[in-house]
Amino acid sequence: MELYTSSSKVVGKAARDLTRGQQGWYFSKGLRQGLPIALGYFPSALAFGVMALAAGLTPKQTILISVLVFSGAGQFMAVNLLSGGAPPLAIITANLVVNLRYFVMSASFSRRLKVNWLQAALIGFGVTDETFVMNYLADPEAAESDGNPLDDSGAQKEKTAFLPVSYVLGVNSISYAGWVLGTYAGTLFAGVLPDSFRAAMGIILYAMFIALLIPAAAETLAVGGVAAAGGALCWLFSRYLPSGWAVVLATTAAAAVGVILWGKGVDEL
Amino acid sequence: MTSASFWLMVLGMGVVTYLPRTLPLLLGSEMRLPLWLERWLKLVPYAALGALIFPGILTVDPARPWIGILGGIAAAAVAWRWKNFVVALIAAFTTVYILS
Known part of the structure; x- marks a missing residue:
């Protein structure tokens, strides 16, 4: 109280x-x-x-x-x-x-x-x-x-x-x-x-991330697309960079890719 | 980890967590952002989730990466079918616990 x-x-x-x-x-x-x-x-x-x-x-x-x-x-x-x-x-x-x-x-x-x-x-x-x-x-x-x-x-x-x-x-x-x-x-x-x-x-951490992602991805194409791009880019970057920086870079880039590819589709989020 | 770098980390985490939560409330509903920035901000959480899930999930059991994948599939199936957060965590945990 x-x-x-x-x-x-x-x-x-x-x-x-x-x-x-x-x-x-x-x-x-x-x-x-x-x-x-x-x-x-x-x-x-x-x-x-x-x-x-x-x-x-x-x-x-x-x-x-x-x-x-x-x-x-x-x-x-x-x-x-x-x-x-x-x-x-x-x-x-x-x-x-x-x-x-x-x-x-x-x-x-x-x-x-x-x-x-x-x-x-x-x-x-x-x-x-x-x-x-x-x-x-x-x-x-x-x-x-x-x-x-x-x-x-x-x-x-x-x-x-x-x-x-x-x-x-x-x-x-x-x-x-x-x-x-x-x-x-x-x-x-x-x-x-x-x-x-x-x-x-x-696994709990990853299950939490997945449970946050799936319902939104099932509804909006851009969400699933951007998440997939994030994972793919992070995998690529993590071969050359420490994992913390790979996550940061992949996130920034994947969201930008999403804006370019889906533009208006993002507005319904 | 030294005590100084621990404090630096916690303080930094606190600030970068608190500010994004609070600034928009302080600025009020008058705040307007350019359209592209608003779209980018909306997508960032999902891009981050994707980058956090993969390839990290392969390291749940580094010797057997498929265990993490199967745990993830269990969580995804439950989250998709029942939209229940807690049950998804339990399903993933049980799957990995049984397999390892």
């Missing part, structure tokens, strides 16, 4: 029309609707914790990364590159490239928000692929019995109403909690997991 207390003290004009009680109601509604995200994050973060220790980080360092960064793909990639001996600068650059997608998400998210700079600073920290989708498509006014906030009718509906800041903070904070607690659990259990189990965890 810490976020709620602090946000209710500092809110500016956007939340002026909400009473403290309404803010609390929206915050707890956000917590409830964000719970599935937290449950999904927990095992992924656990895998991150295990892999980070295997890459030579201490438990303290590992938890600190999850607390300060809060980005699944970026953190997994960092640990992956670390165990390959990549220098910090390559890891940071690779992170920047992967995180550019957040820029796009936040830009479209901002259409549903009316916030002052402090609220933007708080909400921004919690923007992930999953919280963005949940917040952007969810209808906080929907009755609890409506069940899935992401049902098709909701997704089709034009989203014009501004979201209550406390609702967004609720969704974001429970997701963050799931991520940090999962990381902590990973550092606790890393030692007791059998070797075979730990080896199989290497």
Whole structure:
């Protein structure tokens, strides 16, 4: 409840029309609707914790990364590159490239928000692929019995109403909690997991990337094409370059190829 | 990894993760980008996913690259059929665990 207390003290004009009680109601509604995200994050973060220790980080360092960064793909990639001996600068650059997608998400998210700079600073920290989708498509006014906030009718509906800041903070904070607690659990259990189990965890990162990619690729030709180009170019570049830089270059080039080849086809994304 | 380079890495990661998330919210919905840049930004995540998946997935078990491929196919099949994130992770994990 810490976020709620602090946000209710500092809110500016956007939340002026909400009473403290309404803010609390929206915050707890956000917590409830964000719970599935937290449950999904927990095992992924656990895998991150295990892999980070295997890459030579201490438990303290590992938890600190999850607390300060809060980005699944970026953190997994960092640990992956670390165990390959990549220098910090390559890891940071690779992170920047992967995180550019957040820029796009936040830009479209901002259409549903009316916030002052402090609220933007708080909400921004919690923007992930999953919280963005949940917040952007969810209808906080929907009755609890409506069940899935992401049902098709909701997704089709034009989203014009501004979201209550406390609702967004609720969704974001429970997701963050799931991520940090999962990381902590990973550092606790890393030692007791059998070797075979730990080896199989290497696939989790790739499964996560694939699960993010497939639904979009099935819908839009440009997505599948650009991803295929990214993989092919990365394979080519990684024969001459360290893997961190190969990822960065392949991403930049493949997205440019996509703009040239599909142009208008990208706009429907 | 020395403590100094670890801190540099975490700080850098924190900044390059936080800024792309927060800047558009601070700038508000007034922000307009040139069309080509908007298209490029939209495609970057998918290009990055492709580059991250391949050839990295071959190194899940470096001695037997096909294990990573089969795990990836399991994840793709579940993600395509049921669109469920967690189940896709479990399917891939189970596949690799059984094979190795």
